Amino acid sequence: MxxxxxxxxxxxxxxxxxxxxxxxAGFVSGEIRLRLYAETIKNVLASLWPIQDIAIMNxxxxxxxxxxxxxxxxxxxxxxxxxxxxxxxxxxxxxLTVLTMMLPDRWRERVKLGLYFLESIPxxxxxxxxxxxxxxxxxxxxILISSIAAxxxxxxxxxxxxxxxxxxxxxxxxxxxxxxxxxxxxxYAEFARSxxxxxxxxxxLHVFRNAVTSVFFQSKKTVWFMLSNLFVLELxxxxxxxxxxxxxxxxxxxxLITVFSFFLPVFLLxxxxxxxxxxxxxxxxxx
Amino acid sequence: xxxxxxxxxxxxxxxxxxxxxxxxxxxxxxxxxxxxxLMEGDRVVEAPPISPxxxxxxxxxxxxxxxxxxxxxxxxxxxxxxxxxxAIRMLIAIxxxxxxxxxxxxxxxxxxxxxxxxxxxxxxxFAAYVLxxxxxxxxxxxxxxxxxxxxIQILIMALLTxxxxxVLIGNEASLLYRREYxxxxxxxxxxxxxxxxxxxxxxxxxxxxxxxxxxxxxxxxVLAHLGLLDLFLGGTKVxxxxxxxxxxxxxxxEWAGLFGNSFRYLQGAPWLPLAPVAxxxxxxxxxxxxxxxxxxxxxxxxxxxxxxxxxxxxxxWNREELRKKMVRLANRKExxxxxxxxx
Numbered sequence: 001m002x003x004x005x006x007x008x009x010x011x012x013x014x015x016x017x018x019x020x021x022x023x024x025a026g027f028v029s030g031e032i033r034l035r036l037y038a039e040t041i042k043n044v045l046a047s048l049w050p051i052q053d054i055a056i057m058n059x060x061x062x063x064x065x066x067x068x069x070x071x072x073x074x075x076x077x078x079x080x081x082x083x084x085x086x087x088x089x090x091x092x093x094x095x096l097t098v099l100t101m102m103l104p105d106r107w108r109e110r111v112k113l114g115l116y117f118l119e120s121i122p123x124x125x126x127x128x129x130x131x132x133x134x135x136x137x138x139x140x141x142x143i144l145i146s147s148i149a150a151x152x153x154x155x156x157x158x159x160x161x162x163x164x165x166x167x168x169x170x171x172x173x174x175x176x177x178x179x180x181x182x183x184x185x186x187x188y189a190e191f192a193r194s195x196x197x198x199x200x201x202x203x204x205l206h207v208f209r210n211a212v213t214s215v216f217f218q219s220k221k222t223v224w225f226m227l228s229n230l231f232v233l234e235l236x237x238x239x240x241x242x243x244x245x246x247x248x249x250x251x252x253x254x255x256l257i258t259v260f261s262f263f264l265p266v267f268l269l270x271x272x273x274x275x276x277x278x279x280x281x282x283x284x285x286x287x
Numbered sequence: 288x289x290x291x292x293x294x295x296x297x298x299x300x301x302x303x304x305x306x307x308x309x310x311x312x313x314x315x316x317x318x319x320x321x322x323x324x325l326m327e328g329d330r331v332v333e334a335p336p337i338s339p340x341x342x343x344x345x346x347x348x349x350x351x352x353x354x355x356x357x358x359x360x361x362x363x364x365x366x367x368x369x370x371x372x373x374a375i376r377m378l379i380a381i382x383x384x385x386x387x388x389x390x391x392x393x394x395x396x397x398x399x400x401x402x403x404x405x406x407x408x409x410x411x412x413f414a415a416y417v418l419x420x421x422x423x424x425x426x427x428x429x430x431x432x433x434x435x436x437x438x439i440q441i442l443i444m445a446l447l448t449x450x451x452x453x454v455l456i457g458n459e460a461s462l463l464y465r466r467e468y469x470x471x472x473x474x475x476x477x478x479x480x481x482x483x484x485x486x487x488x489x490x491x492x493x494x495x496x497x498x499x500x501x502x503x504x505x506x507x508x509v510l511a512h513l514g515l516l517d518l519f520l521g522g523t524k525v526x527x528x529x530x531x532x533x534x535x536x537x538x539x540x541e542w543a544g545l546f547g548n549s550f551r552y553l554q555g556a557p558w559l560p561l562a563p564v565a566x567x568x569x570x571x572x573x574x575x576x577x578x579x580x581x582x583x584x585x586x587x588x589x590x591x592x593x594x595x596x597x598x599x600x601x602x603x604w605n606r607e608e609l610r611k612k613m614v615r616l617a618n619r620k621e622x623x624x625x626x627x628x629x630x
Binding site: 002005006008009010011012013014017020021024025027028029113116117119120121122123124125128131132135220221223224227228230231232235236243246247250255258259262263266267 | 399400402408412413419431512546571
């Protein structure tokens, strides 16, 4: 029930956002175009159904082209890269966290401080350095690790995924370090230590379970951050993804479709995750 | 706060950038130094874009203008814009957040859901989508002045994520609202305004300061992303000439524009896009240094731990006395109840 309310609210919010440029354009010329705004939203909603008929002016072909089903290729490519990067980032962050937890206290603090400053590197710098590194290696050794721009028939995968994964990984790493340390201070962890269990066992068996739940709830912001990164990535690598497609066709319809293509999978992921974790949490309380 | 090295370093770097930016304009005007070609003896060695050398540490752009000069000139626009956007956003979000927590307790669920929808729209994409009609020069030229556009852009960028920040503050405040001391104050008859003023706001002051720092960083990044899309601070000059169309130009030398104009030169002249991005990184880094320094000055965890380890005179003395007594007691037992030093 709560999910349904959230779902409906989110959809309303997104639809309201899709008409905003009209309001802004009105604001620039000094008038409030509320009626035009309502009209735009109504038109957008009306044109969304039937969904097969949405057409976009294609400048190369000089005629209107239907949006579906061609657009699914863009959407799947973007989502593949997004979720691959997310999965790699989560796994690496948790792995590194467990390893760091074995270190003595002083080193942990240093790692955390280092991560904090690493976080402030802009994504643009990461991508540019990655591209320059590939070119440099190619010049030195003649080996092309990966092509740095995608062509229509050969999508590239692992280099964009690597670029997209680095910063979220750093963020999640620091986040889970904080959560793990918080969890380690709890009574049950101290009790386990006083019983003489080793540090590795406590962290892996007891702390890990509880900390992961908390990291999951806080990781939503990282996904949001990744969406912006994905956008830069698609532009700089010229990836045939949905955001690049949107950038070439800035209409409210394409905006809505772009946002929904992210909204549905991410919302599903978080709703299922929330349901799963909360059920486990409450189940334990009943016992 | 002013004694924290982290805070001081960050503050110095940021203010140096700002001061040098104003000083440069005051000393040499708004046009950076231009070098058409590098001569060695009487031979032309290099034409623009000139690679970095001692005279021009960051090289020059394709028209021969000094990159360092451009970056210094643009520093004030970008830094002040980022600080302002974050400040306006906080000014809008803080009252809204408290109203949400104190007056609209029952409606928090759906308002939160509505604001939550922004979490699924990539922020830079959203900003570009909304700002496009303001910043992209229409066919007939701009109707607005440069400063109007800058003001509108700053205001809109501040408004974009204000709902998210407001909900964040609201959640935090409503957690505090249920605390016992707030309950006590309510029972004593404090009205809601007073609760916010005396209890909720002082408790959250540090968190709000950190939130402000995060907003500044976010704004820097979004400005850079907008630059990538050729949407520059204060508008983009577009040439609609069908024959000799110039690339879109930034009107001021702000960093997003410097980067957006040049990221296609990454392979040929990597210093062109790298320099502005490096400076954005420096600015972001100094803001996060300031934040870390601020947090450390507010809860000096590290010092406390050292204090507890530090030896206490009184305890040491007590321990010493105890040891002496124990030794004496043991001696007494050994010698069968007759004390050694009886005589």
